[in-house]
Amino acid sequence: MHELAITVIGPDRTGIVADVAEALAGVGANLTDSTMTRLRGHFTMTLICTGPTPAEASAALESLTGVVTEVREVAPEEDALAEGEPFVVSVHGADRLGIVAAVTRVVAGAGGNITDLSTRLTGTLYVIIAEVDLPGGSADELAERLAVAAAELGVEVTLRRAESEIL
Amino acid sequence: MTISWDGPEGNVLPVVTAPATVLSTVGDEVDPTDPAVVQLAADLVATMRVAPGCVGLAAPQVGVGVQLFAVDVSGHPKASTLHGTFVLCNAKIIEASRWKAGREGCMSVPDLTGDVKRAGRVVVAATLPGSGESVEIVTDAFEARALQHEIDHCAGKLFLDRVAGAHAIYQRKVYL
Numbered sequence: 132m133h134e135l136a137i138t139v140i141g142p143d144r145t146g147i148v149a150d151v152a153e154a155l156a157g158v159g160a161n162l163t164d165s166t167m168t169r170l171r172g173h174f175t176m177t178l179i180c181t182g183p184t185p186a187e188a189s190a191a192l193e194s195l196t197g198v199v200t201e202v203r204e205v206a207p208e209e210d211a212l213a214e215g216e217p218f219v220v221s222v223h224g225a226d227r228l229g230i231v232a233a234v235t236r237v238v239a240g241a242g243g244n245i246t247d248l249s250t251r252l253t254g255t256l257y258v259i260i261a262e263v264d265l266p267g268g269s270a271d272e273l274a275e276r277l278a279v280a281a282a283e284l285g286v287e288v289t290l291r292r293a294e295s296e297i298l
Numbered sequence: 299m300t301i302s303w304d305g306p307e308g309n310v311l312p313v314v315t316a317p318a319t320v321l322s323t324v325g326d327e328v329d330p331t332d333p334a335v336v337q338l339a340a341d342l343v344a345t346m347r348v349a350p351g352c353v354g355l356a357a358p359q360v361g362v363g364v365q366l367f368a369v370d371v372s373g374h375p376k377a378s379t380l381h382g383t384f385v386l387c388n389a390k391i392i393e394a395s396r397w398k399a400g401r402e403g404c405m406s407v408p409d410l411t412g413d414v415k416r417a418g419r420v421v422v423a424a425t426l427p428g429s430g431e432s433v434e435i436v437t438d439a440f441e442a443r444a445l446q447h448e449i450d451h452c453a454g455k456l457f458l459d460r461v462a463g464a465h466a467i468y469q470r471k472v473y474l
Contacts (some may be wrong), residue, residue: 143459166465167464168464168465176415193383212299217468221394225341246468247465247467247468249465293401293468294400295401295402295403296353296376296401296403296440296443297351297352297353297401297402297403297404297405297411298353298354298402298403298404298405298443298444298447298448298457
């Protein structure tokens with residue numbers, strides 16, 4: 132049993148997810164976690180699957196035209212629940228070079244682990260939304276450091292707890 | 299009139315986790331005066347009380363596909379109106395307003411949470427186990443959210459059926 136990490140990137144079109152999934156199912160690949168979105172109109176899909184060899188999966192994906200695919204074997208990772216406290220960082224402001232680098236460096240410096248991230252540029256507006264696991268009790272200090280970084284970048288930043296209610 | 303649970307001691311039952319057919323099956327209506335229903339009500343309360351952080355539990359979550367659930371959000375920071383510990387049979391939402399998104403999880407889906415829109419104020423019609431008395435409960439805030447989540451369970455729905463979008467489910471970060 133092989134565990135594979137696969138990326139597929141190309142022009143978006145109707146049916147492309149079905150084509151990718153079908154090609155992989157055809158070689159016995161079982162999709163586990165996956166994410167797909169459109170980034171500036173490009174179809175982008177990243178997934179983990181188990182089953183075939185990398186060569187078998189690559190051959191199956193060759194039937195897709197116009198896309199770039201990469202298949203790589205990975206060691207299975209423990210899908211451990213994080214111990215930290217869940218937070219969401221939101222950033223928005225005028226686009227400029229280095230916003231993501233500066234903001235995520237501050238988060239990393241506080242020991243925050245980013246678990247999900249989306250950035251979007253629309254017109255001149257740049258937006259970052261990041262899910263972050265923070266070490267207990269570190270949020271107030273991180274909020275202050277983010278405020279300093281945001282002031283230097285000329286963007287707005289908020290750090291708020293991603294509260295989830297278990298029912 | 300109080301709706302507070304005042305029944306026999308129940309037994310702690312194992313909680314069913316998805317995937318399980320019972321969690322996706324519309325629950326049958328119950329006869330609230332049936333002693334078996336009163337016993338199940340007691341068992342739901344007992345099971346809810348021993349699960350850390352558990353504020354509500356529906357019969358399908360203990361493997362019984364019927365419209366019966368227990369709720370107790372006492373002490374929760376997001377609760378406003380409170381009715382203590384109570385158990386409802388055949389509950390239906392008759393009014394819902396003040397819709398608001400929030401992230402929720404479920405004991406039957408232990409590894410995920412998701413963003414789900416719920417009404418911040420509801421009126422629920424139901425009957426009480428034991429007496430069979432008809433009640434109408436007006437509540438808000440977290441108690442309203444809990445009622446909607448449990449009524450969904452009785453209708454064979456999980457929060458996953460209501461998640462706001464493709465990127466609105468998350469690995470659960472902290473298990474209470």
